[in-house]
Structures are given as structure tokens and as C-alpha cells.
Amino acid sequence: MKKTIPHIVYFLLFAIHMYSVSEDLQSLRMATKPLICVVLIAYLFQATRLKSTFQKLVAVGLAFGLIGDIFLMLPNKFLFGLGAFLIGHICYVVAFYKQVYFIQLNKHKIRLLIALILSLYSYNFYNLLSPSLGIEKYPVILYIFVIAMMGYFAFLRKYQTNLWSFLAIMIGAVLFIISDSILAANKFVAYIANSGLIIMGTYMLAQYGITLGTVLDNSRKAIPSSIK
Structure with missing residues (x-):
């Protein structure tokens, strides 16, 4: 039961925050949004004690997610929020990246297909946004590149960790790309109906998936003895 408490707390927070978005309850939304990453950092620390570099880096990523969440709630702070999420x-x-052993990748040709898909998506998505970008042009280009790399290396973990850790982080990475794409399209291209619910739903599941995958990771079991 003790192990399920963080998950119950998080999905209770998920439900409350989604309710605040759907009913446009600004005070409740602003009170619950910063708690998203706070709860996940607490869960990650409680489950792992942040013993590995991998766990520490994910915790720092969540901390910058918290900073980004706060900036995006404030007026005229979009670029600050973008910068925090970029970090x-x-x-x-x-x-x-630290969990990828490149010597093993030559036999996994699908990685080239994943790289092609992410490259084509990034290129076409930037072309969609570019007519509406002003001073945000170069930060947005950098952000698109970095989040595509995040998705790519999340996939490459497939060969270095257990199945559940891989799936949780891979699904989290894909949901993050979806969430950020809808946020950018809604801001720079055209209004998307129910965009707030979609953005926050995919975002909260994305951060949860990455955190859960980090807790479930045991990459040492997947490293071949020849390269230990």
C-alpha cells in the first residue's frame, strides 16, 4: 500500500488540476500546477534516493519543469518558460544518452527510421510555425531540436534497460512532443478547441511516465558483459 501512495496522490492532483482547467478556475489552477513536478520529484527521491547520475539528471529536469510551469502561468513570460523547459x-x-551503448546500435536499423521520422516531423512542424514567429524564432528552433533529441535517445534506451522502464519513458517522451506541439500550434498558428485540457493532460502523463521509467530502470542488467 505504501508504494501506491505517491501514484494515488499524483492522479488525485491530476484530476483536480484537469477540473480546474476545464472549469477555468484560475486560483485552483495556479495552486495545483506547481505541485505537478513537486510531487514527482518527491516520488523520485523517495523511491530511488537519487543514487545514480541518471536519477539526479531526471530530478533536475523535473525541477526546471517546475520553474517552467511557474513562468508559463505569468503574463509575458513565455520565453522564460520556454528556456526553463529547454534546460x-x-x-x-x-x-x-548516458544509458546508450553505441557499440550495440549497428544491429538495430530501426533507429535510423526513428531518426528520419523525428527529423521530418521537426522540419515540417517548424515550417508550420515559422510564419508566425518573431523574436521567438531561434529559441523555438532550438527547442524543437532538443525535444526531438529527447525522443530519439528515449527510444535508444530500448536496448539498455528493462521493458517497463523503456515503455514508460518512451511513452512519456512521445506525450511530451504531442503536448508541446499542441501548445506551440495553439499559440502561434490557430486556436485549438480544448487545447488547455489536451496540453495539460498529455504534459502531466509525460512527466509521470518519465519519472516512473526512471524509478523502474535497472540498466545494469541490460549491459552486455563484453562492455561492462
Whole structure:
């Protein structure tokens, strides 16, 4: 029962925050949004004690997610929020990168397909946004590149960790790309109906998936003896 408490707390917070968004309860939304990453950091620390570099990097990524959440609630602070999330994603990229053993990847040709899909998506999504970008142009380009790299290295973990850790983080990475894409399209291209619910729903599940995958990780079991 003790192990389920953080999950119950998080999904209770999930339900309350989604209710605040759907009913446009600004005070409740502003009170619950910063708690998203706070609860996840507490869960990660309680479950792992942040013993590994991988766990520490994910915790720092969540901390910058908290900062980004706060900035995005404030008027005219979009670029500050973007910058905080950018740093958070860089932390995730480095964390996932550290679990990749490139000597093993030559036999896994699908990685090239994943790289192509992410490259095409990033290129076309930037083209969609570019007519509406002003001073945000270069930060947005950098952000698109970094989040695509986050998704790519999340996939490459497939060969270095257990199945459940891989799936949780991979699904989290995909949901993060979806959430950020809808947020950007809604801000720079055109209004999307129910965008607030979709953005926050996918975002909260994304951060949860990455945190859960970090807790479930035991990458040492997946490292071949020849390269230990």
C-alpha cells in the first residue's frame, strides 16, 4: 500500500488540476500546477534516493519543469518558460544518452527510421510555425531540436534497460512532443478547441511516465558483459 501512495496522490492532483482547467478556475489552477513536478520529484527521491547520475539528471529536469510551469502561468513570460523547459529537456537528453551503448546500435536499423521520422516531423512542424514567429524564432528552433533529441535517445534506451522502464519513458517522451506541439500550434498558428485540457493532460502523463521509467530502470542488467 505504501508504494501506491505517491501514484494515488499524483492522479488525485491530476484530476483536480484537469477540473480546474476545464472549469477555468484560475486560483485552483495556479495552486495545483506547481505541485505537478513537486510531487514527482518527491516520488523520485523517495523511491530511488537519487543514487545514480541518471536519477539526479531526471530530478533536475523535473525541477526546471517546475520553474517552467511557474513562468508559463505569468503574463509575458513565455520565453522564460520556454528556456526553463529547454534546460529540463537537455537534462533528459543527457540522462538518456548516458544509458546508450553505441557499440550495440549497428544491429538495430530501426533507429535510423526513428531518426528520419523525428527529423521530418521537426522540419515540417517548424515550417508550420515559422510564419508566425518573431523574436521567438531561434529559441523555438532550438527547442524543437532538443525535444526531438529527447525522443530519439528515449527510444535508444530500448536496448539498455528493462521493458517497463523503456515503455514508460518512451511513452512519456512521445506525450511530451504531442503536448508541446499542441501548445506551440495553439499559440502561434490557430486556436485549438480544448487545447488547455489536451496540453495539460498529455504534459502531466509525460512527466509521470518519465519519472516512473526512471524509478523502474535497472540498466545494469541490460549491459552486455563484453562492455561492462
